[in-house]
Amino acid sequence: MxxxxxxxxxxxxxxxxxxxxxxxxxxxxxxxxxxxxxxxxxxxxxxxxxxxxxxxxxxxxxxxxxxxxxxxxxxxxxxxxxxxxxxxxxGGGAAISPVPPINLGFDEQFTLLDADGEPVPDFAYKITTASGKVIRGVTNERGLTQRVSTRASEMLHLEPDDLA
Structure with missing residues (x-):
């Protein structure tokens, strides 16, 4: 036993x-x-x-x-x-197999603030990922960009967008 x-x-x-x-x-x-x-x-x-x-x-x-x-x-x-x-x-049961890692991806969102720390709404921006994907948009009333998702960890570059 x-x-x-x-x-x-x-x-x-x-x-x-x-x-x-x-x-x-x-x-x-x-x-x-x-x-x-x-x-x-x-x-x-x-x-x-x-x-x-x-x-x-x-x-x-x-x-x-x-x-x-x-x-x-x-x-x-x-x-x-x-x-x-x-x-x-x-335990007397079956051996436990390790669970394979789950890659849920990565995401990021920027907040644009002015010199006084106040949100900057309606600002046209362009975000470029390290892999070359381009995301264009306009900040919301809280100064937030849209959330950018990638499969792997990547550097994101944020700049003003003249085309938006």
Whole structure:
């Protein structure tokens, strides 16, 4: 078996100082076999709390999940566990293939401002991309050009347009 049974409230622990004990609290909203799931810090009836040998990969309410074999602060060991929920440290499914990078392209937009920092509306412009594409237009009321999109990262050149 690649995993261990999940620990729950009422599962048995063996405490060197107090003999057989039980986990007395667990998650308020995650249940295994109808019992609260045990997590890092949850207490046993002897006052010990779950403190070690916990899952490094499964978290319940932000706390590491406890399993059969997890340790308590008194040196106790959880010996009980779920018969239906197994927690492992690695997946048992198919290997994950990396997702190929998605090139969404690049885009840019210019804002033309005057010397006082105010937008320049109705200004005829020409934008030329490094690959030679020419975009002509007039800035809007906020001084914005149209947005220019390219497949690759390119330098854009903005200049006044006498032909617009």
């Amino acid at each position: 690649s995993g261990k049974p999940a620990a729950r409230a009422t599962d048995a622990t063996t405490c060197p100082a107090h003999a057989a004990q039980k986990i007395v609290a667990g998650s308020p909203d995650v249940f295994f076999d109808g019992l609260p799931a045990a997590r890092l810090g949850d207490p046993a009836s002897c006052g010990s709390s779950i403190s070690g040998n916990i899952s490094a990969t499964v978290f319940i309410n932000g706390k590491n999940a406890a399993t059969q074999g997890s340790l308590g602060s008194h040196g106790d060991v959880i010996v009980g566990g779920s018969g239906t929920v197994i927690i492992g440290q690695s």
